[in-house]
Each structure stands twice: as C-alpha cells, then as structure tokens.
Amino acid sequence: MLFEDRVIEIMKYIKRDGSVTTKKLVEELNTSESTIRRDLVELEKIGKLTRVHGGAIRKRVHSEEESxxxxxxxxxxxxxxxxxxxxxxxxxxxxxxxxxxxxxxxxxxxxxxxxxxxxxxxxxxxxxxxxxxxxxxxxxxxxxxxxxxxxxxxxxxxxxxxxxxxxxxxxxxxxxxxxxxxxxxxxxxxxxxxxxxxxxxxxxxxxxxxxxxxxxxxxxxxxxxxxxxxxxxxxxxxxxxxxxxxxx
The missing domain is CATH 3.40.50.1360 (Rossmann fold)
Structure with a gap:
C-alpha cells in the first residue's frame, strides 16, 4: 500500500475514533510496525495528529484554560x-x-x-x-x-x-x-x-x-x-x- 493510501486510512481512524493504536494499524493495513511509526512521524510533523505511546491521537485545539x-x-x-x-x-x-x-x-x-x-x-x-x-x-x-x-x-x-x-x-x-x-x-x-x-x-x-x-x-x-x-x-x-x- 502506498504512503498516500495509508494516510487516508490512518486519518479515517483518527477522525472517527479520536485515536488509533500502532498495533491496529499494522493489522488493518497489513504493513510493518516500522512503516506505521514512520507514517505517524510524518503526519505529526504536518500537524495532523499527536503521537503517544502505542499509537496516535487527534490533534486538538484547546479553547479553555485551567484556573x-x-x-x-x-x-x-x-x-x-x-x-x-x-x-x-x-x-x-x-x-x-x-x-x-x-x-x-x-x-x-x-x-x-x-x-x-x-x-x-x-x-x-x-x-x-x-x-x-x-x-x-x-x-x-x-x-x-x-x-x-x-x-x-x-x-x-x-x-x-x-x-x-x-x-x-x-x-x-x-x-x-x-x-x-x-x-x-x-x-x-x-x-x-x-x-x-x-x-x-x-x-x-x-x-x-x-x-x-x-x-x-x-x-x-x-x-x-x-x-x-x-x-x-x-x-x-x-x-x-x-x-x-x-x-x-
């Protein structure tokens, strides 16, 4: 699967569920963990998501502040x-x-x-x-x-x-x-x-x-x-x- 196609699938999970695990992406996209990690790095660089341990979450814009x-x-x-x-x-x-x-x-x-x-x-x-x-x-x-x-x-x-x-x-x-x-x-x-x-x-x-x-x-x-x-x-x-x- 090409990078562009993987991006579409990754963002589908992020937009729908708010987060996705690396394990799930490896299984669903039938690709290696190292490839998924590189994809997530690239998507984070362009501001599409935030990487966390074990996967990624939706990039959020916060509008409220703590007291x-x-x-x-x-x-x-x-x-x-x-x-x-x-x-x-x-x-x-x-x-x-x-x-x-x-x-x-x-x-x-x-x-x-x-x-x-x-x-x-x-x-x-x-x-x-x-x-x-x-x-x-x-x-x-x-x-x-x-x-x-x-x-x-x-x-x-x-x-x-x-x-x-x-x-x-x-x-x-x-x-x-x-x-x-x-x-x-x-x-x-x-x-x-x-x-x-x-x-x-x-x-x-x-x-x-x-x-x-x-x-x-x-x-x-x-x-x-x-x-x-x-x-x-x-x-x-x-x-x-x-x-x-x-x-x-």
Missing part, C-alpha cells in the same frame, strides 16, 4: 525545578518581566536577595514579590479572575514603557508548527508584547505543554528559548532546530 489554583497543583515538582533554573539566570542590576503564571510565581523565592527590578501582571506575584522585598511594578488593567492576571488596554500600554534584560513567560501549548499558544486573545497580545521587549526571553513549561495547541498564537518557536523538565524526544527534535531548550 490558577489548578495550575499550582499540576506538576509542582517540575515547576519548582524549572523556576529555580530560570531564577539562576538573573543577576544583580537586571530588570525582568514575570508573566502571570504558576511557574513564574515559583521563581520569586529564588530571586530573594538579588538587586533587581521586576514588572509583572500577576496579582499573586506582586504580594510574593513584596514579601521577598523585591522592587516591583504591576501593570494596570482589569483582573482576569480565573488566572489572577491583569489584562486589557491599560496593561498593554503600560508595558510599552519598559525594556527587560529577561522576560520569563508562560504558555499553555508548545507546537513546532503553531508555536507558543494560549486560550485568551488579550493574554496572547500582552505576552507577545512582553516577548518583544525582552533582550532574552524564556518560556517556562513542563513536558505536559509540548504537542498542545491552544486557540490563540503568542509567538513563533524561534522567538523564545524554553526551560523545561523534559523535552519530549519525538516533539522537541524539530523545536531544537529553531530555538534553545534548557532541560533541568
């Missing part, structure tokens, strides 16, 4: 390691932007004692920064309750006043083709502006973010470096050709 409380509970150990590595990059005299998010929040305790200036749109962040005696500015605007961040036209205008040695950002999804994505249009706009203002930009993301695509694009992969606990081999290989990935 901040939920985010704090997810992959906490990984976030601690990522945050500590990110904070180690910051030196006395630096001006940095901390995007509102659970992993950037974890950075703050590791910044204590450094002579730095921080700008943030995170409501929880500003209280933690005050507690750790770090000079800080908070952007103005309205508060998005579910994630505890400040957004809107005022925050977008505020941030334009600054330039940053480092911008430490969050993203809900990281995909080689779709780039860094999130679920909220206004968050994406503010994040993109912060990225443009940073001399060095790092997306802080645990391995669960790789291969996911959310509703709104923030930036291309080449626009920011990544700090992660584990860069999934099948996804990160192509990403590493476009940007730097620091693993902790």
């Amino acid at each position: 901040l409380d939920d985010k704090f509970l997810l992959n906490k150990n990984s976030k601690e390691k990522i945050a500590k590595r990110a904070a180690s990059l910051v030196e006395d005299g630096d001006s940095i932007y901390l995007d509102g998010g659970s992993t950037t929040f974890e950075m703050i305790k590791y910044l204590k004692g450094k002579d730095i200036t921080v700008v943030t749109n995170g409501i929880n962040h500003i209280f933690e920064l005050m507690k750790n005696d770090i000079k800080s500015y908070v952007l103005g605007g309205y508060i998005k309750k579910v994630t505890g961040v400040v957004l809107g036209a005022q925050s977008f205008e505020n941030i334009k006043q600054f330039s940053f040695d480092y911008a430490f950002m969050g993203a809900n999804g990281i995909d080689n083709k779709k780039g860094f994505t999130t679920s909220d249009l206004e968050e994406a706009k503010l994040k993109a502006e912060a990225i443009s203002l940073g001399q060095e930009v790092y997306i802080l993301a645990d391995k669960s973010k790789f291969g996911k695509v959310y509703f709104v694009k923030i930036a291309d992969i080449k626009d920011a470096n990544i700090i992660t606990d584990e860069a999934l081999e099948n996804i990160a290989e192509d990403i590493k050709e476009k940007t730097k990935i620091l693993e902790v």
